[in-house]
Amino acid sequence: MKKLNKLVVAFGAAILLAVNFAGVAQAAYSIDYTYAFNADQGSSQLATHSYIIMHETATEASGRNVAANMKNNYTPYTAYSTFVVGDGGKVYQVGQPGYVAYAAGNANGYSPVQIELQHTYDKAEFAKNYATYIELARDYAKKYGIPTTLDTGGAGTPGIKSHLWITQNIWGDHVDPYGYLASMGVSKAKLANDLAKGTTNVGGGNTTPTNPTKPTTPSNSNVPAGFTPENGTFVNGDTEIMNRVGVASFNAAQGGYLPAYTSWKYDSWKRVGNYVMIHHKWGSKDMFLPVRYNSTAWGTFK
Numbered sequence: 001m002k003k004l005n006k007l008v009v010a011f012g013a014a015i016l017l018a019v020n021f022a023g024v025a026q027a028a029y030s031i032d033y034t035y036a037f038n039a040d041q042g043s044s045q046l047a048t049h050s051y052i053i054m055h056e057t058a059t060e061a062s063g064r065n066v067a068a069n070m071k072n073n074y075t076p077y078t079a080y081s082t083f084v085v086g087d088g089g090k091v092y093q094v095g096q097p098g099y100v101a102y103a104a105g106n107a108n109g110y111s112p113v114q115i116e117l118q119h120t121y122d123k124a125e126f127a128k129n130y131a132t133y134i135e136l137a138r139d140y141a142k143k144y145g146i147p148t149t150l151d152t153g154g155a156g157t158p159g160i161k162s163h164l165w166i167t168q169n170i171w172g173d174h175v176d177p178y179g180y181l182a183s184m185g186v187s188k189a190k191l192a193n194d195l196a197k198g199t200t201n202v203g204g205g206n207t208t209p210t211n212p213t214k215p216t217t218p219s220n221s222n223v224p225a226g227f228t229p230e231n232g233t234f235v236n237g238d239t240e241i242m243n244r245v246g247v248a249s250f251n252a253a254q255g256g257y258l259p260a261y262t263s264w265k266y267d268s269w270k271r272v273g274n275y276v277m278i279h280h281k282w283g284s285k286d287m288f289l290p291v292r293y294n295s296t297a298w299g300t301f302k
Contacts, residue, residue: 029091029132031083035064035071036093042080043100043108049144050110051161052137054191055081055103056117056177058232058301063118063129067092069300073238078261079103079302083136086118089128091136098144104163106171111161113140117177123202126184131200138198150192160195162188173231173265174302222281224248227268234264234278234291236299243289248277255287264289 057066063086070080071094081103082095095101101114108114117133120126137160141148146158151165163174178188186202194200223229227248238260244252248270258264266278266289276292291298 029089029135031091031093032064032067033093035067037071037074037080037095041071041074042095043102045100045109046098047100047108047112048110049112049146050158051107051166052141052144052146052159053104053107053111053114053161053163053166054117054133054137054177055114055163055174056180057084057086057119058176058180059297059299060119060121060295061297061300063087063090063092063116066116066118066300067094069237070094073261075261077102079235079300081114081116083113084116084118085129085133085136086116086120086125087129088125089132091132097140104166104170104172104174107161107166112144113137117180119180121184123184127202130184130186130202134194134198134200137195148195150188150195174233175231176302222279223268224270224279224286227270227279229268231267232265233302234266234289234299235302236260236262236264239298241289241291241298243287244277245285245287247286248272248279248288250290252288255285258289 059066061069063084066086067084070084074080079102080094082093082097082101084092084094086092095114098112100108101111102108103114103116104111115133115136118129120129138148140146141160146160149159151162152159155169162178163172163176164178166172167174181187181191184202236258240257240259242257243255244250245255246252249272264278264280266280269276269278272290274294275290277288277290280287
């Protein structure tokens with residue numbers, strides 16, 4: 001049975017969070033509970049206080065839309081995080097802090113808070129988001145007695161962890177958030193320093209997106225000609241999608257449907273007209289899946 005203290009009561013869209021954690025002043029950000037899970041959503045399992053896990057959304061959608069997607073498309077064991085940071089430094093709560101969130105596989109039970117950072121190429125917006133990303137992680141690390149060190153030690157070492165560290169030490173194949181942060185001028189060393197010291201300045205201005213999903217990773221021999229290498233996972237939205245076999249074309253042979261809310265690993269992507277198609281190898285066959293039309297993604301990317 002869900003615990004009654006998982007109920008979230010929101011009097012309006014955004015409520016200023018007065019952070020009363022021991023020794024922590026009131027935070028500069030606010031928490032919007034519009035998309036917070038109700039008592040029938042999310043895990044009822046309390047997480048141990050080992051990690052604060054840092055993610056990025058890997059899809060060019062507003063923070064509000066990412067949070068809404070997690071809330072509105074929730075089914076047991078679908079992916080969701082505790083918070084989404086975006087839209088100029090706003091915080092959208094989805095999962096209940098202190099409880100397991102499903103965003104880092106076998107590490108979920110060790111993390112009372114997992115945080116998603118909006119994928120935006122507006123540097124002014126990013127600067128505000130980043131400042132909140134740092135503050136939020138530090139505040140909840142202090143609340144749960146977790147060190148503010150980044151990616152230190154092995155699986156038994158508590159601290160703030162990137163999803164890449166989770167992959168390297170516990171489970172999975174995700175590499176966020178470092179590729180995206182680097183594209184916005186934030187190195188791993190800077191992130192570690194900012195989390196340790198509470199510094200947040202990254203400047204402003206705009207930059208141009210380099211691809212429609214997330215920063216690329218090294219190429220491999222399976223990538224078709226004309227495709228941009230990128231290892232990741234696409235999580236479908238609420239509508240099944242037909243994939244294609246052999247070539248990246250809607251005239252190619254139909255391979256079957258990717259069901260709603262299921263995942264599809266890919267190694268590369270390409271724009272095909274107004275669409276973006278991603279690719280993976282299934283045995284000897286090249287499989288292609290349309291995942292975006294113009295600026296509208298049909299799911300999320302990890």
